[in-house]
Amino acid sequence: MTVLSVLRTAAGPARLAITHNSQQVAKMSDHRAMNIIPSRFQWNKFKDMLHLYFVGAAIPLLAGIGITNMMVGPATLSEIPEGYVPREDEYYKSPITRFLVRNFTRNEQMEYEKKMQYIWETEHKRQLRLIEKRVKKLMAERGDYKAWYYTPHIARKYQRIVRKETEELMERRPAA
Amino acid sequence: MHLETFSPPTDAGFPWCDCPQCLYAPLLSTVLWFPERVVVPNRKEYPWYHRSYNRVPTIDQCYTDDPVCFFEANEQWIRDRQVDREIVNILRQRWRDCAFYEGVDAPVKCVELQKISEDAETNFFIKYGDLSAYANVKDCYMKQKHRMLWERRHGPVGTGMKTEQ
Numbered sequence: 001m002t003v004l005s006v007l008r009t010a011a012g013p014a015r016l017a018i019t020h021n022s023q024q025v026a027k028m029s030d031h032r033a034m035n036i037i038p039s040r041f042q043w044n045k046f047k048d049m050l051h052l053y054f055v056g057a058a059i060p061l062l063a064g065i066g067i068t069n070m071m072v073g074p075a076t077l078s079e080i081p082e083g084y085v086p087r088e089d090e091y092y093k094s095p096i097t098r099f100l101v102r103n104f105t106r107n108e109q110m111e112y113e114k115k116m117q118y119i120w121e122t123e124h125k126r127q128l129r130l131i132e133k134r135v136k137k138l139m140a141e142r143g144d145y146k147a148w149y150y151t152p153h154i155a156r157k158y159q160r161i162v163r164k165e166t167e168e169l170m171e172r173r174p175a176a
Numbered sequence: 177m178h179l180e181t182f183s184p185p186t187d188a189g190f191p192w193c194d195c196p197q198c199l200y201a202p203l204l205s206t207v208l209w210f211p212e213r214v215v216v217p218n219r220k221e222y223p224w225y226h227r228s229y230n231r232v233p234t235i236d237q238c239y240t241d242d243p244v245c246f247f248e249a250n251e252q253w254i255r256d257r258q259v260d261r262e263i264v265n266i267l268r269q270r271w272r273d274c275a276f277y278e279g280v281d282a283p284v285k286c287v288e289l290q291k292i293s294e295d296a297e298t299n300f301f302i303k304y305g306d307l308s309a310y311a312n313v314k315d316c317y318m319k320q321k322h323r324m325l326w327e328r329r330h331g332p333v334g335t336g337m338k339t340e341q
């Protein structure tokens with residue numbers, strides 16, 4: 001892709017020398033001749049990638065880090081003053097780390113306390129569920145409470161009619 | 177970053193690295209001129225702190241059905257174990273520095289440091305040794321309990337088990 005134009009114009013004569021001085025020539029239509037030279041694809045691709053990774057990534061990052069360290073500089077370790085609670089980013093030395101902690105990361109103490117709250121809540125639920133299970137088990141064993149294993153007989157009158165008719169039917173049947 | 181904190185290699189193991197102070201000092205002051213005179217005075221000093229954790233109840237003060245207390249005791253135990261590891265490391269490093277400096281005389285001249293370091297390692301192993309990589313504070317507490325039971329039945333550790341009689 002694009003190379004610094006200064007380097008490109010400076011390399012112009014060298015490129016012409018490379019491509020036009022080969023021994024092998026293919027005579028094509030009319031006045032044109034194609035110079036057969038070994039492929040320069042890998043070399044050009046390498047230069048392209050090197051340029052990208054340095055100019056696009058390494059040099060800006062290194063320049064940013066260097067300028068930060070020279071302009072702002074790392075912090076100095078000191079004792080926590082009496083009665084002062086430092087901000088989260090005041091626990092780190094490098095200004096870049098402090099920036100990231102200030103703007104992007106989670107608060108360590110908050111996450112710790114959130115975790116404790118979660119543990120407490122799930123333990124609370126677990127204890128309640130254990131109690132429920134025990135109560136259900138006892139109701140099943142003793143059968144003395146209407147809540148879980150009680151089937152109410154709501155169709156008592158139909159039961160009576162069916163029972164009476166069944167008895168009469170059994171009486172009228174010849175003895176089997 | 178001061179001139180006095182850098183000392184020249186006068187007796188490095190490699191003769192081509194040796195440099196007398198008279199040649200070293202001007203080189204260093206040239207290199208340090210820019211940071212010391214230009215960069216550092218133009219930036220403000222600001223502090224950073226080490227995190228200070230409050231002490232929480234240890235595992236022997238927690239109820240068995242209190243997972244929040246267990247969690248906090250566990251976190252504290254992990255931090256304390258890391259501190260103990262660093263302590264053992266520092267004591268060991270002191271002995272090693274002495275041995276490196278004395279060379280052949282180390283077994284005679286570094287005996288105190290060796291004893292201190294080995295005692296620290298022993299105590300560390302008594303407390304944290306042979307627990308798995310996934311150990312928690314309860315495992316450590318139970319290890320202590322089992323050691324005390326064993327000592328009650330067989331006497332101090334290192335005197336051998338007593339047979340049934």
